[in-house]
Amino acid sequence: MPCQRTHLLVKLYGMTHQTRKVMNIAIIGAGAAGLAAASVLQRTHAVTLFEQKSVVGGLWRTQDDFKHTALYPSLRSNLPAGLMAFLDFPFQRHLIPQQEGDYPGPAAVAAYLQAYADHHQLTQKIQFKADVTRVSPIDESQWLIELADRPAQRFDAVVVCNGHYTQPNRPIIEGALESGLKILHAKDYVHPEPYRDQRVLVWGSKASGMDLVREISTTAKQVYWCGHDPDLEALVRDRRNVSIHTDPIRLHTGGVQLADGEHLAGVDQVLLCTGYQYQFPFLDDALITIQDNLIHGLHQHILLAKRPTLAFIGLPYLVIPFPLFLIQSQWLNAVFTGQLQLPDVPKLIALSEAAVAQHLANAAAPRHFHRLGADQLPYLAHLIESAALAPLPETFLARLKAVYEIKLAHPQDFRAIELPSQTFRDPLPA
Ligand SMILES: Cc1cc2nc3c(=O)[nH]c(=O)nc-3n(C[C@H](O)[C@H](O)[C@H](O)COP(=O)(O)OP(=O)(O)OC[C@H]3O[C@@H](n4cnc5c(N)ncnc54)[C@H](O)[C@@H]3O)c2cc1C
Numbered sequence: 313m314p315c316q317r318t319h320l321l322v323k324l325y326g327m328t329h330q331t332r333k334v335m336n337i338a339i340i341g342a343g344a345a346g347l348a349a350a351s352v353l354q355r356t357h358a359v360t361l362f363e364q365k366s367v368v369g370g371l372w373r374t375q376d377d378f379k380h381t382a383l384y385p386s387l388r389s390n391l392p393a394g395l396m397a398f399l400d401f402p403f404q405r406h407l408i409p410q411q412e413g414d415y416p417g418p419a420a421v422a423a424y425l426q427a428y429a430d431h432h433q434l435t436q437k438i439q440f441k442a443d444v445t446r447v448s449p450i451d452e453s454q455w456l457i458e459l460a461d462r463p464a465q466r467f468d469a470v471v472v473c474n475g476h477y478t479q480p481n482r483p484i485i486e487g488a489l490e491s492g493l494k495i496l497h498a499k500d501y502v503h504p505e506p507y508r509d510q511r512v513l514v515w516g517s518k519a520s521g522m523d524l525v526r527e528i529s530t531t532a533k534q535v536y537w538c539g540h541d542p543d544l545e546a547l548v549r550d551r552r553n554v555s556i557h558t559d560p561i562r563l564h565t566g567g568v569q570l571a572d573g574e575h576l577a578g579v580d581q582v583l584l585c586t587g588y589q590y591q592f593p594f595l596d597d598a599l600i601t602i603q604d605n606l607i608h609g610l611h612q613h614i615l616l617a618k619r620p621t622l623a624f625i626g627l628p629y630l631v632i633p634f635p636l637f638l639i640q641s642q643w644l645n646a647v648f649t650g651q652l653q654l655p656d657v658p659k660l661i662a663l664s665e666a667a668v669a670q671h672l673a674n675a676a677a678p679r680h681f682h683r684l685g686a687d688q689l690p691y692l693a694h695l696i697e698s699a700a701l702a703p704l705p706e707t708f709l710a711r712l713k714a715v716y717e718i719k720l721a722h723p724q725d726f727r728a729i730e731l732p733s734q735t736f737r738d739p740l741p742a
Pocket residue numbers: 340341342343344345346362363364365369370371372382383388389390391396442443444445473474475476477520594625626632633634
């Protein structure tokens with residue numbers, strides 16, 4: 313009988329009682345998500361991180377020229393360090409240059425992530441310059457990780473933390489090719505000088521759109537900010553050369569047709585701030601399907617329902633990333649240790665399909681499935697409750713509220729506003 317039961321478990325979960333206790337886990341990527349996953353999973357399991365670069369920190373570890381990265385030299389975080397930090401490790405003040413105040417730039421965040429890796433003694437578990445080229449299931453319960461320049465390795469579970477800010481989303485606009493207009497993406501952006509005296513259409517109204525519109529407006533003749541979020545005006549009221557418009561639908565030489573019928577006659581360049589696309593070049597299409605940036609078949613944006621020893625940390629966006637990465641990792645650890653018993657595979661698949669159906673039934677675009685925004689706290693609360701994790705610290709919630717209020721009252725210059733010292737004084741509890 314035990315043998316039959318084990319066989320059933322292997323079939324249903326791809327894991328045995330044995331591997332549920334101490335698993336051999338591969339983590340792909342040593343950015344913030346990979347470090348969070350490793351810090352948690354290493355307490356119970358054997359972890360190996362594969363990082364294609366030679367350093368930790370992912371996105372935040374930029375090249376000096378800032379080419380080929382979503383970040384740019386003047387970028388400052390859009391969350392204060394005291395809210396951005398992992399819940400188990402404060403963002404030490406001395407890492408942030410004084411002129412950056414509470415909102416660190418890339419080098420300070422990279423230094424924080426290095427300090428986090430050191431604090432959790434993760435470096436010795438990372439294989440650097442290890443480019444994962446393929447992840448495939450082998451037999452009923454294991455995974456094979458293939459690497460560009462070293463032998464393949466077998467694991468009981470794989471946690472994908474490869475980030476999602478490398479593949480620009482470039483919506484196709486009719487007439488783009490024929491128009492001859494220069495069309496760049498936020499990933500190409502380094503500094504505002506190339507936009508001097510230009511008439512620039514910026515499309516996209518989330519954080520990057522806002523920051524780049526404000527920065528480009530310091531050199532450009534005119535910035536046409538196109539997007540469909542309400543209240544964009546409040547973000548640029550102090551910029552006389554920025555005007556607000558709806559989405560572009562057709563480009564032609566020197567001009568742009570907009571969705572509401574308006575026509576912009578003089579446009580020299582287009583800058584797309586239209587986000588990025590998920591990509592997992594090392595995963596076979598048979599494992600996951602991505603439709604309009606919606607990843608199908610996931611349970612709680614984390615586990616691959618049909619083979620729940622493959623997991624993803626860090627997919628949701630419009631969130632407070634580092635704390636979310638940590639809680640997702642704690643939830644995953646509860647699953648991998650068997651502390652949280654999940655339904656069987658057919659039920660997990662049904663749940664993942666129901667979640668997608670519910671999202672689409674609300675007339676939401678598929679690509680917004682992983683965009684949590686206001687759903688972030690209920691999502692975290694669900695993970696915490698289902699896996700009996702420690703609740704979110706009151707300090708964190710108070711900081712979130714304070715930052716939300718500051719951003720609402722000072723949308724243009726929230727980084728210049730002093731944070732309430734009472735709320736932000738103490739480091740978050742370990
Ligand atoms: C412009 C911009 C501004 C942002 N501002 C903020 C902010 O202010 N605050 C905030 O908290 N977040 C911000 N974010 C969100 C940011 O994504 C997260 O902070 C965080 O860096 C994401 O970490 P990650 O580990 O998921 O991805 P990444 O940092 O991208 O790390 C992924 C890692 O995986 C590695 N990798 C990828 N593929 C492979 C492979 N095949 N084999 C081996 N290794 C691989 C990469 O080399 C990389 O090191 C911002 C993002 C952008 C684009």
